[in-house]
Amino acid sequence: MKKTLALQIHDLTVAYKFKPVLWDIDLSVPTGVMMAIVGPNGAGKSTLIKSVLNIVKPVAGTVTFFGKPYHSIRSKITYVPQKSSVDWDFPTTVLDLVMMGTYGKLGWIKRPGKKERKLALQAIEKVGLTGFERQQISQLSGGQQQRVFLARALVQQADLYFMDEPFQGIDATTEKAIIKILKELIEDNKTVIAVHHDLQTIVEYFDYIAFLNIRKIAEGKVEDVFTNENLEKTYGASFNLARHGQNIMQSPV
Amino acid sequence: MEFIIEILSDYTTRTIALGTSLLGLISGLMGTWAVLRRQSLLGDAVAHASLPGIALAFLITGVKNSLFFFIGAAIAGWIATAWVSNITRNTKIKTDTALAIAIALFFGFGMVLITFIQRTPNANQGGLESFLFGQAATLLREDILIMAITAAITIIIVLLLWKEFKLLAFDPQHAHTTGVNIKVLDIILNSLIVIAIVIGLQSVGVVLMSAMLIAPAAAARQWTDRLGAMAILASLFGLLSGIAGTGISSFAPLLPTGPLIVLVSIFIVTISFLFAPKRGLVAQYTLKQKSKKRIALDSMLINLFEICCQHSDPQHLHSVNILKPMPDYNKATIKKLSEQGLITLTKQKEWCLTEKGITNARRIIKNGGSS
Numbered sequence: 001m002k003k004t005l006a007l008q009i010h011d012l013t014v015a016y017k018f019k020p021v022l023w024d025i026d027l028s029v030p031t032g033v034m035m036a037i038v039g040p041n042g043a044g045k046s047t048l049i050k051s052v053l054n055i056v057k058p059v060a061g062t063v064t065f066f067g068k069p070y071h072s073i074r075s076k077i078t079y080v081p082q083k084s085s086v087d088w089d090f091p092t093t094v095l096d097l098v099m100m101g102t103y104g105k106l107g108w109i110k111r112p113g114k115k116e117r118k119l120a121l122q123a124i125e126k127v128g129l130t131g132f133e134r135q136q137i138s139q140l141s142g143g144q145q146q147r148v149f150l151a152r153a154l155v156q157q158a159d160l161y162f163m164d165e166p167f168q169g170i171d172a173t174t175e176k177a178i179i180k181i182l183k184e185l186i187e188d189n190k191t192v193i194a195v196h197h198d199l200q201t202i203v204e205y206f207d208y209i210a211f212l213n214i215r216k217i218a219e220g221k222v223e224d225v226f227t228n229e230n231l232e233k234t235y236g237a238s239f240n241l242a243r244h245g246q247n248i249m250q251s252p253v
Numbered sequence: 254m255e256f257i258i259e260i261l262s263d264y265t266t267r268t269i270a271l272g273t274s275l276l277g278l279i280s281g282l283m284g285t286w287a288v289l290r291r292q293s294l295l296g297d298a299v300a301h302a303s304l305p306g307i308a309l310a311f312l313i314t315g316v317k318n319s320l321f322f323f324i325g326a327a328i329a330g331w332i333a334t335a336w337v338s339n340i341t342r343n344t345k346i347k348t349d350t351a352l353a354i355a356i357a358l359f360f361g362f363g364m365v366l367i368t369f370i371q372r373t374p375n376a377n378q379g380g381l382e383s384f385l386f387g388q389a390a391t392l393l394r395e396d397i398l399i400m401a402i403t404a405a406i407t408i409i410i411v412l413l414l415w416k417e418f419k420l421l422a423f424d425p426q427h428a429h430t431t432g433v434n435i436k437v438l439d440i441i442l443n444s445l446i447v448i449a450i451v452i453g454l455q456s457v458g459v460v461l462m463s464a465m466l467i468a469p470a471a472a473a474r475q476w477t478d479r480l481g482a483m484a485i486l487a488s489l490f491g492l493l494s495g496i497a498g499t500g501i502s503s504f505a506p507l508l509p510t511g512p513l514i515v516l517v518s519i520f521i522v523t524i525s526f527l528f529a530p531k532r533g534l535v536a537q538y539t540l541k542q543k544s545k546k547r548i549a550l551d552s553m554l555i556n557l558f559e560i561c562c563q564h565s566d567p568q569h570l571h572s573v574n575i576l577k578p579m580p581d582y583n584k585a586t587i588k589k590l591s592e593q594g595l596i597t598l599t600k601q602k603e604w605c606l607t608e609k610g611i612t613n614a615r616r617i618i619k620n621g622g623s624s
Contacts, residue, residue: 053429081427106416
């Protein structure tokens with residue numbers, strides 16, 4: 001059986017004014033992979049996610065999810081933004097924030113009810129925040145903030161998860177806990193696409209990878225393309241992980 | 254009480270109080286969203302921008318009619334909002350710069366028009382300049398009716414779209430990905446904010462109106478961590494400011510109503526910033542002092558414990574004088590420790606740790622803090 005592609009991007013170009021931020025990107029992501037998007041600062045990693053989700057309007061290109069355009073399959077896709085993108089002093093509780101993930105499906109005007117509440121409580125339990133339901137979000141630590149964001153995504157019961165730097169500024173325990181939840185999603189044949197910075201954990205966490213620096217440098221299975229050659233192409237010639245004794249794949253001969 | 258009876262018994266005062274409390278209520282309610290969306294300055298731009306709208310409404314219709322003024326002001330305010338958000342989106346100009354330019358441009362244009370109208374020979378032209386600083390005394394029954402209807406519509410829309418507005422205010426990008434039409438919502442919310450400002454112009458004036466949008470909401474945020482409670486409280490603070498401002502000026506007719514309303518709302522803000530539980534300055538200061546004292550006690554207890562550990566018997570008697578070279582020694586701390594039953598003091602000015610003191614010290618060392 002041929003696996004459908006979770007995400008397919010053709011010739012995607014994004015420009016702010018006349019400066020291209022992403023240029024002519026082609027990308028095919030199979031269903032059920034955990035994919036890292038890596039690249040230096042300003043490579044357009046966040047912009048790639050945002051333009052795919054139509055938060056930023058691309059100037060050219062087509063994007064399909066499971067073979068369909070975004071607007072017809074929106075409920076199957078969820079987005080976990082960088083946690084610094086919101087005001088954590090907003091007057092709301094953990095439970096309420098997680099419930100916000102259910103609002104889109106509810107439609108306008110309708111109020112969330114028991115079903116939504118139950119979903120939210122389950123998601124909160126899954127991310128290990130039981131007991132924090134009534135907590136003010138301003139009192140959460142960085143790791144807890146990231147867990148709440150993940151819970152808000154989980155209640156959407158999506159098939160494709162976009163995450164923008166999910167491990168930014170959180171401790172090792174939380175990172176491991178989040179990875180465990182994501183791996184469970186993968187086992188359920190969900191797809192996760194995450195912007196990731198820590199090249200040391202690529203092999204451990206991800207099985208698929210895309211190298212990005214305005215243009216796409218390479219994409220594929222981590223075991224095939226996570227090579228010094230691609231890292232140098234992406235980050236510059238002076239970059240060499242092996243020299244620092246890091247764990248990377250050997251370049252294919 | 255007399256105060257309220259006085260307001261209610263006089264017809265003119267009653268009309269004005271009704272109008273100003275309505276404007277307070279609505280600006281408090283919509284200000285909640287403006288404050289949470291960090292759009293505090295937008296209110297200022299809308300208020301100033303409405304001036305040319307009012308002037309143009311008069312020039313086009315040739316009559317002084319509140320409804321036309323409302324409509325003119327709302328359209329001009331709305332254009333300013335759209336213009337600002339367009340500029341910020343499509344150029345490198347930042348929001349604050351765009352707002353400042355919008356305020357100057359629209360207000361300047363408005364002043365030119367108002368002066369022009371005043372200099373044309375038209376018996377009807379007087380009174381337009383009262384929109385600058387507001388003149389609550391000019392409120393008529395018809396004005397109150399318009400205000401009441403708009404207020405009712407605003408409240409109903411806010412209640413119906415409560416969860417959508419919450420999404421928009423907290424995380425619009427995520428909301429967009431859940432299928433909520435952010436653009437339409439943004440237009441609706443901004444329009445309601447424009448309306449809230451416009452219905453207050455006649456009483457409070459172009460210059461001070463933005464304060465009515467921000468002050469009640471900023472004060473309300475201090476007292477609660479819940480969005481619903483914040484909106485209700487902000488509406489009440491606005492309403493209270495309206496009634497109190499009107500009341501004060503009915504006792505002191507030389508004082509203008511609009512600015513008094515704004516001053517009352519600023520007074521509420523000051524009280525809230527100082528005395529609100531948890532977020533208030535006083536509460537924060539007390540909390541800091543308390544934790545400072547606790548840390549001092551903890552570190553003293555640990556120091557005593559460490560001295561005692563040098564002896565085979567942890568309850569070995571020591572002279573108080575031995576403590577004096579310690580960096581954070583003071584008599585009050587020693588007294589506090591003995592009051593809490595952590596050490597005992599003998600008459601010979603000797604001290605020793607109690608059982609409770611020893612267990613506490615061990616726990617502090619283990620947990621890195623007593624609570």
